[in-house]
Amino acid sequence: MNLIDGKALAAEMRVQLREQAERFYEERGRRVGLAVVLVGEDPASQVYVRNKIKACEETGIQSFAYRLPADTQEEELIALLDKLVASEDIHGILVQLPLPKHLDERKILSRIPAAKDVDGFCAQNVGNLAMNRETIVACTPYGVMKMLEKYGIDPKGKTAVVLGRSNIVGKPMAMLLLNADATVTVCHSKTKNLKEVCASADILVVAIGRAKFVTADMVKEGAVVIDVGMDRDENGKLCGDVDFDRVKEKASYITPVPGGVGPMTITMLMYNTVLAASRSK
Numbered sequence: 466m467n468l469i470d471g472k473a474l475a476a477e478m479r480v481q482l483r484e485q486a487e488r489f490y491e492e493r494g495r496r497v498g499l500a501v502v503l504v505g506e507d508p509a510s511q512v513y514v515r516n517k518i519k520a521c522e523e524t525g526i527q528s529f530a531y532r533l534p535a536d537t538q539e540e541e542l543i544a545l546l547d548k549l550v551a552s553e554d555i556h557g558i559l560v561q562l563p564l565p566k567h568l569d570e571r572k573i574l575s576r577i578p579a580a581k582d583v584d585g586f587c588a589q590n591v592g593n594l595a596m597n598r599e600t601i602v603a604c605t606p607y608g609v610m611k612m613l614e615k616y617g618i619d620p621k622g623k624t625a626v627v628l629g630r631s632n633i634v635g636k637p638m639a640m641l642l643l644n645a646d647a648t649v650t651v652c653h654s655k656t657k658n659l660k661e662v663c664a665s666a667d668i669l670v671v672a673i674g675r676a677k678f679v680t681a682d683m684v685k686e687g688a689v690v691i692d693v694g695m696d697r698d699e700n701g702k703l704c705g706d707v708d709f710d711r712v713k714e715k716a717s718y719i720t721p722v723p724g725g726v727g728p729m730t731i732t733m734l735m736y737n738t739v740l741a742a743s744r745s746k
């Protein structure tokens with residue numbers, strides 16, 4: 466078994482991103498800029514936002530943080546977003562989700578143009594991904610592709626199974642693997658014979674949010690296993706969707722939790738921001 470070290474790759478990529486951000490500043494006379502908008506006081510969202518701002522500092526990206534009260538009205542938030550969209554200092558805009566219930570998430574997010582949608586969530590970016598055209602790819606699945614590449618795992622011709630079909634992980638993951646010439650199956654809560662389907666995978670990506678759900682009998686000998694899950698086990702300890710201790714005995718490569726996909730996600734946000742800046746006029 467080989468461990469796929471997301472923490473090490475993330476650190477390596479952040480050094481490269483810092484160099485790229487510095488080069489951008491030398492060439493353009495302005496910094497790469499990321500705006501992060503947080504509405505309300507959700508504790509988990511506050512931690513995520515803090516970590517994103519820290520990652521900006523680490524990579525030489527200028528962060529613009531907007532912390533708005535939970536009762537912020539739609540017009541107010543839209544006015545702020547329109548201002549950020551127009552600003553030449555801001556290359557990426559991120560609205561931390563979930564938004565408070567009274568705000569229409571879809572309407573709010575639609576104010577962010579594809580070129581500044583560094584989360585890669587908008588319909589235009591998702592559509593471009595589906596058509597294998599230039600786009601901005603959602604951070605978590607893109608991070609998985611970077612990990613596969615780093616470890617010399619080429620999906621071409623392989624059987625890939627993606628467990629989970631969310632818009633932010635499962636679906637874009639499946640499209641990326643398909644674009645990389647894998648033969649892809651997407652599974653979800655209604656899939657029959659889940660065990661057999663998973664056990665057919667050369668590459669198994671799991672993103673369902675169920676602690677240690679994938680057991681050794683669901684994994685083919687020698688498979689590459691990527692665990693996107695971030696769950697709590699029976700003792701409240703952070704764990705993934707994969708029963709790591711058993712599955713590692715069968716996998717050729719496996720990501721740990723923590724230290725696997727997680728550290729790559731924020732790094733890919735920085736990557737997307739530098740990319741958006743480099744594409745800006």
Ligand code: NAP
Nearest residue numbers: 605629630631634653654672673674693694695726727730
């Ligand atoms: P989500 O939106 O809740 O989607 C979960 C998916 O898993 C759904 O498609 C669901 O099927 C499927 N599913 C749930 N239970 C299942 C079961 N028993 N058998 C088969 N399929 C099942 O979750 P998400 O946002 O994609 O996140 C998934 C996990 O990844 C979570 O643990 C989350 O915390 C983690 N995550 C980690 C990162 C990171 O940076 N490491 C980033 C994002 C998410 P249906 O569609 O049929 O309901």
